[in-house]
Amino acid sequence: MDSEMEVGSKKFTYKNRCRELAMSSSFCRRIYTEVEEVGWEHLVKLGDDLTFIRFRIMDNKRRAHILEITLDKTYPRSPPSLSADVPYNSHPEWSSNSRLRDVVQQFKRHVDKLQDFWLTLDGIDRSFCVIDPMHSHLAVSYRQIKIGNDCCIVLSINVDDPRSLPECRFLGSDTEVNILRDIWKQNCKKWVHAYGSDLLDIMDEPVFS
Numbered sequence: 001m002d003s004e005m006e007v008g009s010k011k012f013t014y015k016n017r018c019r020e021l022a023m024s025s026s027f028c029r030r031i032y033t034e035v036e037e038v039g040w041e042h043l044v045k046l047g048d049d050l051t052f053i054r055f056r057i058m059d060n061k062r063r064a065h066i067l068e069i070t071l072d073k074t075y076p077r078s079p080p081s082l083s084a085d086v087p088y089n090s091h092p093e094w095s096s097n098s099r100l101r102d103v104v105q106q107f108k109r110h111v112d113k114l115q116d117f118w119l120t121l122d123g124i125d126r127s128f129c130v131i132d133p134m135h136s137h138l139a140v141s142y143r144q145i146k147i148g149n150d151c152c153i154v155l156s157i158n159v160d161d162p163r164s165l166p167e168c169r170f171l172g173s174d175t176e177v178n179i180l181r182d183i184w185k186q187n188c189k190k191w192v193h194a195y196g197s198d199l200l201d202i203m204d205e206p207v208f209s
Contacts, residue, residue: 015040027073034100042104051075055104059111063118065138067107069100085138086111087159117141117162124155128199144171147203151176155199165191 031050035043038055044066045054053069065084072078079094080103090110092103124143125136131152132144142156151172158164165188170177183203190201 027075030076031071031100037099037101038104053100057104057108057111059108059115061115061118063111063138065107065111067104069103082107084111086114087117087139087141114159117157117159120157120162124199145199147180149173149176151180153180153199153203 028050031053035046035053042055042057043053044056045052047053051071051073053071055067055069057065057067059065065086068083070081070083072080076096076098079092079098080100082089082092082103084107090106092098092106118138121136121141121143124130124145128143129146130143131146133140141159142154144152144154147153149172151170154169154171156167158166168184170180170184172180180203187202191199
């Protein structure tokens with residue numbers, strides 16, 4: 001309850017400060033209006049000079065994404081710069097009539113296109129002993145998996161075609177790595193786009209014991 005009140009208080013403070021600044025210049029007035037169009041409930045942080053904005057955006061799988069927007073003082077003549085925890089940031093389509101809500105809508109479409117990528121990684125995380133990264137990051141496209149005999153496999157998932165056969169490399173002793181490579185070459189055709197679980201069929205399940 002206290003944390004919810006604190007978040008609500010911050011949003012109220014941001015809104016009031018932005019409203020006060022809106023009286024001082026056309027730039028501030030524009031930012032106030034455009035943040036309001038996106039929705040104050042999505043606002044996480046607002047820079048003192050209003051050139052830095054952080055929104056929390058939910059995708060269609062209810063994942064929360066933090067979208068950071070940096071504005072040039074020439075805004076809106078210059079497009080905003082974007083940063084987010086995604087494998088790659090798309091450049092916003094921008095014109096003299098564009099607004100922050102257009103950027104947010106484009107970002108939503110961008111993350112919705114990445115759902116298969118994240119579902120594939122989620123499947124790997126659920127099925128195997130992932131040792132790197134220790135904590136899942138939405139921008140990271142690889143997984144290092146412990147597979148026994150002091151060996152690991154590193155899978156690199158194709159962001160644009162996440163259900164395709166991933167690139168892989170093996171870590172361990174030369175003898176074990178050579179064996180694992182042979183198994184991979186013989187069985188890699190068994191990968192049939194099942195969100196990562198096909199790795200059991202390719203590598204032969206006892207390998208993971």
